[in-house]
Structures are given as C-alpha cells and as structure tokens.
Amino acid sequence: MKKFLLLSVFFFIFFSCDSNRVEPGFSKRAVESVREDKPERTAPVETRTILLTHEAVGTIRPLTESVIESQTSATVRQVLCVPGAAVKKGEILVKLDDRRLKTRLKQAEEGLSIARKQLTQSEKSVDESKAGLDQAQSDFNRTKQLFDSGIVSSQQLERDQSAYRQSRARLEKSGQAKQAAMAAVRRAEEVVKEARISLGFADITSPADGVVARRMIDPGDLAVPGKPLLIIQTSGALRLEANVREGLIHRISKGEAYQVKIETLNKTFPSVIEEILPYADPDTRTFLVKASLPVTAGIYPGMFGRLIIPVQPEQTLLIPKQAITRVGQLEMVNVKDGDQWRFVYIKTGKIFDEKIEVLSGLSGNDTIGY
DSSP states (O other), rough: OOHHHHHHHHHHHHHHHHHOOSSSOOHHHHHHOOEOSSSSSEOEEEEEEEEEEEEEEEEEEEESSEEEESSSOOOEEEOOOOTTTTEEETOEEEEEHHHHHHHHHHHHHHHHHHHHHHHHHHHHEEEEHHHHHHHHHHHHHHHHHHHTTTSOOHHHHHHHHHHHHHHHHHHHHHHHHHHHHHHHHHHHHHHHHHHHHHHHEEEEOOOOSEEEEEEETTTOOOOOOEEEEEEEOOOSEEEEEEETTTTTTTGOOTTTTEEEEEEEEEEEEEEEEEESSSOOOOOOOOOEEEEOOOOTEEEEEOEEEEEEEEEEEEEEEEEEEGGGGTTTEEEEEEEEETTTEEEEEEEEEEETTEEEEEEEEEOOOEEOOO
C-alpha cells in the first residue's frame, strides 16, 4: 500500500510539471526581442575592406648599451651610481678593493729596482773586463815582440797569451751577464706596467655618456671578469625587438616602415625595420626583428610592445561602438526588421576608431538603431 501511494505521488508531480518545463538555451524571444519604441539615431551596417594584421610581441630595448664588467677579481668597495642616473664618459662608477693590487705593484717595483741594480753591476763588470783585456793584450803584444827578438822565453809568451785569452773570455761572459740583466729589467718593467694597469682597473669608469639602466652589484660582492656589474644605456634612442614567426618573415623588409603599438601608453608609433637576424630560433621558430622608435616621453627599456605586420585585405562589417548594448558578456544591437526593431546578439572583433568590427550576427544590408 505504501509503495502504491509513493508511485501515485511521483506520477502526479511528473505530469503536473511537464507542461511548464523550460528547454535549455535561449528562447527565440529572448534572443530576438521585439521593441515598439523607435531609436533616436539609425545607421547602416558599413561594409569596409580592411587590412588584416598580425601583432608580433616584443620588448623595448636601447639602441646601444654597454655592459660594464670588471677586468680583475676583487671585492666591490663602493658603487657610485644608481639606476636612472646620468653619467659622463670617464666618470667613476664602481670602486674595487685595491689593496692586493697595490701590494702587487709594490712587489713589481721592488723587482724592477733589483733588476736595475744587477744591470749596473753587470755594466761595471763589463768595464772592468774591458780594462783587463786591454792590459792583457798590451802585455801579450810586448812579450811577443821580445820573444821575436829572443829576449824572453816561450814560457813567458805562453803565460801572457793565456792571460789575454782569459781576459777576453771574461769580457764575453760579462757582456752576456749584461744582456741578461737588461732582459731582466725589461721583464720587470713589463710586470710593473701590468701591475699599474691592474691597479687602474680598481676604478671602473663609464665608457661613454649615458644613463644607468641596471645595477647588478652591491658593496661587498665579488667582482670577477665576465660578471656584469652595470648596464649603461649609451644613447637616448630606443627600438622594439620583436619575435616574428617564420610564416610571416617574408612580409618584412629591412628599411620598410611599420607601426609599433605600446600597450602601456595605448598608442601607435611609426617605426622602420633596422635589422632582421637571418636565422630562426629553433625553440620558438621565430626571427628576431629590430624596429626603430621615435624619442617619446614615457617609453622606457623593458616595456612591452607589438610590431604590427600587414597580412592581407579582407571585407568586414563595421558599426558604431555606441550602438552596442552589453549585458554581462553578451553583446546586442537594435536591428530594424520591417517596421519593427528587435535586439540581436552579435559578436564583435577589433576596434577601428569610433567603429567596431562585427564578426557574426549581422549582414551588410541591416540598419541598426541606438
């Protein structure tokens, strides 16, 4: 009995609700509601041929910039600039700890002093050897004359001849020592010169007039060759570096004029293609294209931009932006249908000044009101 009552209640509810059931989706009346009141203004749907474009994303970068690096390994003692600061050519930007470099220079100068003293001693030795050789040669010549006259013995001649040869050997040895001392002085001078150059690297200067774009070092950090310390923007000009996909690279030519859109400023600027890298990135299959930008306030390196590339012409429908009524994410326009007006859902696309592109929902023969 209880089961029978439950079944009866179920069928009663089912059949009583079935006639009022609402199908999912929008009804025709909801999509196209008829309006009796006439709009204040009317306008035809405009058919226009527009040029389709592709927007290649990119980054604003300086036309020229210098990456400042250290030429020697040392601890950063002082950083004398901040990002955004204007710097002059030759201005000191970073000071490094130069104590080790000064010690190396002092050692090099001491080595040079010792080498010069050794050279002085070798020069004196050469002078003494020359004097001894002259004396030995004079004695040998005199003894030889006496020997030819039969006054002295052959043993005396041999002794004087041996003394002469020894004096000549000493002179040659002294000359070689002098040459070695001179070479040692030259090497010591080069070491001193190198030490002075290294000491000069302790003060890192700006290579040109510019603006500090980035600072990547702080006092106490270790500066080593190859590690960037600062980036200096050495010219006021900027350019957009955009990645263009390989299917569109043939539509871009060096020296041609294009438009660049800066999203932050919501403005478009003229540009000229300055450089196209002739190889594609194997990861993204894109080419790097560099386009110049005019000097404009509010544009800074690192900002986002788009390079607008013309693709092909296409016919599209345009209506005034004021004619669109929005309900949440839905877009509607008031369309004339005979003597009546009705709302029709549409889908819009790009904006062209005061008009907007209609992708679907209208035809070129419609009249809209707003």
